[in-house]
Amino acid sequence: MARYHFRLAPLLSYRESLRDQCRQVLSQWLARDAALVAEQQRLEEERERQFEEMRSVQRVGVAMSVDKLATRRYRLGQIAVLHQGLAVQRQEVARQMELCRQALIQADQGVKVLERLSDTQHAEFLHREEARESREREEIWQAGRGRE
Numbered sequence: 001m002a003r004y005h006f007r008l009a010p011l012l013s014y015r016e017s018l019r020d021q022c023r024q025v026l027s028q029w030l031a032r033d034a035a036l037v038a039e040q041q042r043l044e045e046e047r048e049r050q051f052e053e054m055r056s057v058q059r060v061g062v063a064m065s066v067d068k069l070a071t072r073r074y075r076l077g078q079i080a081v082l083h084q085g086l087a088v089q090r091q092e093v094a095r096q097m098e099l100c101r102q103a104l105i106q107a108d109q110g111v112k113v114l115e116r117l118s119d120t121q122h123a124e125f126l127h128r129e130e131a132r133e134s135r136e137r138e139e140i141w142q143a144g145r146g147r148e
Helices: 009-060 066-146
Strands: none
Touching (some): 009 066
């Protein structure tokens, strides 16, 4: 039996490679987004600690130095600015992830088209081979019958 060879196999391999690259880039953007989320959470926890320290001093009635209070308020302002910067970065990362997802969808569709074509051509090849083998068996049977 002859062996099937998909003549567009190099193109399929190339498209699979592109798809894999798209997946890798998307996973990098997802990791970047996760890191930004973790940083936002860390800042939020620090912000809560700063507020809690200020509240606890006011509840207890302990005199806190003006410098310490000013330092905490300044740090809260820094945290707010950093948090806002992270939000902007996350928006950019989200935009990049969406672009990567679209590219991945297109790359995956390109691979699937070639895979379907390969499957169809392989099925046709098998059908032709089966028909050829059937004819050969018929000819052999006819030749054997003709000798009688």
